[in-house]
Amino acid sequence: MHATKNAGTASDxxxxxxxxxxxxxxxxxxYEVMKIATQGFAKKLVATYHIDNSHHILDYGCGPAFLIDDLQRTTQHIAGVDINPFFIEQAKQNHPHYTFALISTDIGQTRLTLQQQLAEKQYDFIILLSISQYFPDVQSFSLVIDMLSGYLTNGGRIIVADVIDQKTSSYRDALALLYQCLKRGKVISFTRFVLYVLFSSYSETSKKAKLLTISYQEVNAVAAGxxxxxxxxxxLTIHPSRSNYVLSKK
Structure with a gap:
C-alpha cells in the first residue's frame, strides 16, 4: 500500500x-567536522555516480549548504531545503543563484512549500545526508520518502546516506572521523566536536529523544511502499559502520 494511505493526515x-x-x-x-564529513561524501558521490553538469540535485536537509559548496564544482543545477531559517539564510547568501526553501517538520506544510518553491522541477539525485536519525519514527521517514519520490526524474535516485542501525558503532565512526580530521590538521575541531556531543544541548536532546535506528528491512519496506x-x-560516507541506501523507480 502507498505510504501516505497508511498514515492518516500528514499533519496529525x-x-x-x-x-x-x-x-x-x-x-x-x-561546523568544521560537518564540513569534513560532507566533503568526503561529496567526493564519493560524484565518483560513484559520474555526476556532471547535466544532473539536477536536491539536497533535503541541506543545513548551511556544505554539500552544495562541494557539488557546485560539478553541476550548477542544485537546490536545497532545510527546517532551520538561519541555515537557509546562510545558504542563500553564499549561493544566491540557487534555489533554497525553508521547510517544516510538519509534512503537510513541507509538501505545500515544495509545491510552491520547486513547482514542476524534477531531480536526478535527491540527497538525505545524515538526517534519517533525527526523524521521530520510521513512519515519518516513510512520508518524506513518499513525498520526494514525486520529484524524481525517470532514472532518478533518492540517496539516504549515513543511516544508523543496530550494527552502527559510535567508536568506529569516531575513529574514522578523527582520521579525516588528522589528515586535514583539524584536531582542535575534532576535540570541540567531541566536547559538543558530550556536554552541549545536543547531549541533552539525545537523552530525551534517542537517535532513530532504521534497519535495511525497514528501508526496503519504505521503498516498496x-x-x-x-x-x-x-x-558512500566516511562513517564505516553506517548504512547508505539508494532508492530508485522500479
Missing part, C-alpha cells in the same frame, strides 16, 4: 519532536 502524524526543535534553532553545531526499489551501497 508528523510532530516536530525534540530533534526537530533542536535543528530548527542550531547556528554553530558541528513508495513504489521504489532499494539498494544498499557501502562506503
Amino acid at each position: 502524524t508528523v510532530k516536530s519532536g525534540e530533534w526537530g526543535k533542536f535543528w530548527e534553532t542550531q547556528k554553530t553545531a558541528f 513508495c513504489g521504489l526499489k532499494c539498494e544498499s551501497v557501502p562506503g
Whole structure:
C-alpha cells in the first residue's frame, strides 16, 4: 500500500519532536567536522555516480549548504531545503543563484512549500545526508520518502546516506572521523566536536529523544511502499559502520 494511505493526515502524524526543535534553532553545531564529513561524501558521490553538469540535485536537509559548496564544482543545477531559517539564510547568501526553501517538520506544510518553491522541477539525485536519525519514527521517514519520490526524474535516485542501525558503532565512526580530521590538521575541531556531543544541548536532546535506528528491512519496506526499489551501497560516507541506501523507480 502507498505510504501516505497508511498514515492518516500528514499533519496529525508528523510532530516536530525534540530533534526537530533542536535543528530548527542550531547556528554553530558541528561546523568544521560537518564540513569534513560532507566533503568526503561529496567526493564519493560524484565518483560513484559520474555526476556532471547535466544532473539536477536536491539536497533535503541541506543545513548551511556544505554539500552544495562541494557539488557546485560539478553541476550548477542544485537546490536545497532545510527546517532551520538561519541555515537557509546562510545558504542563500553564499549561493544566491540557487534555489533554497525553508521547510517544516510538519509534512503537510513541507509538501505545500515544495509545491510552491520547486513547482514542476524534477531531480536526478535527491540527497538525505545524515538526517534519517533525527526523524521521530520510521513512519515519518516513510512520508518524506513518499513525498520526494514525486520529484524524481525517470532514472532518478533518492540517496539516504549515513543511516544508523543496530550494527552502527559510535567508536568506529569516531575513529574514522578523527582520521579525516588528522589528515586535514583539524584536531582542535575534532576535540570541540567531541566536547559538543558530550556536554552541549545536543547531549541533552539525545537523552530525551534517542537517535532513530532504521534497519535495511525497514528501508526496503519504505521503498516498496513508495513504489521504489532499494539498494544498499557501502562506503558512500566516511562513517564505516553506517548504512547508505539508494532508492530508485522500479
